Amino acid sequence: MISHRRILITGAAGQLGTLLRASLRGQAEILRLSDIAALGPRRDGEELCPCDLVDAHAVHELMQGVEQVIHLGASLNVDDWDQTLQVNIAGTYNVFDAARRAGVKRVIYASSHPPSACIPSKSTWMTGRRCVPTAFMDSASASARTRPVISGTSSASSPCACV
Numbered sequence: 001m002i003s004h005r006r007i008l009i010t011g012a013a014g015q016l017g018t019l020l021r022a023s024l025r026g027q028a029e030i031l032r033l034s035d036i037a038a039l040g041p042r043r044d045g046e047e048l049c050p051c052d053l054v055d056a057h058a059v060h061e062l063m064q065g066v067e068q069v070i071h072l073g074a075s076l077n078v079d080d081w082d083q084t085l086q087v088n089i090a091g092t093y094n095v096f097d098a099a100r101r102a103g104v105k106r107v108i109y110a111s112s113h114p115p116s117a118c119i120p121s122k123s124t125w126m127t128g129r130r131c132v133p134t135a136f137m138d139s140a141s142a143s144a145r146t147r148p149v150i151s152g153t154s155s156a157s158s159p160c161a162c163v
């Protein structure tokens, strides 16, 4: 049964994106699928919209006409701070900001939040502040979890779920 107009999935070529692409078939009039990786052939009810999340203007264009967003686009290369900063922090900022500007009703965001990974816990930084990340990926997740408040997307008209 179709209950949504247009749902955008970022990171649609990834593991979770591929699963959702299949399971959301028929749930929306249009599934807009986006990634920097190949998305395969378009199926009925799909729009394929390649987009680099680092490009704020492109993300703004990507968001037009979207009702709900499932944001899965990410670099899982957690050892690489530059990738984490560009894709997971700046890219996620671009998604939330574009969603707010485009009047998107709901953003669902999935990010991993390992308690410790890649670097020893003694390397923890920002200790004593509200966020205490133990790895680069943690800081990306923590940043994104505060993003709805920063960008105003937590208003009643634009709820945000971080899972």
Ligand SMILES: NC(=O)c1ccc[n+]([C@@H]2O[C@H](COP(=O)([O-])OP(=O)(O)OC[C@H]3O[C@@H](n4cnc5c(N)ncnc54)[C@H](O)[C@@H]3O)[C@@H](O)[C@H]2O)c1
Residues within 6 Å of the ligand: 010, 011, 012, 013, 014, 015, 016, 017, 034, 035, 036, 037, 051, 052, 053, 054, 071, 072, 073, 074, 075, 076, 087, 091, 110, 111, 112
């Ligand atoms: N797979 C899991 O079990 C799991 C569990 C919890 C949370 N998560 C989180 O869900 C999200 C997706 O996980 P996944 O396992 O599907 O990861 P994945 O690596 O399979 O997919 C991520 C996708 O993002 C795309 N991407 C990377 N850089 C991009 C960019 N600059 N612009 C646009 N797209 C870009 C990649 O091409 C890839 O297809 C991640 O944030 C991950 O931390 C995953």
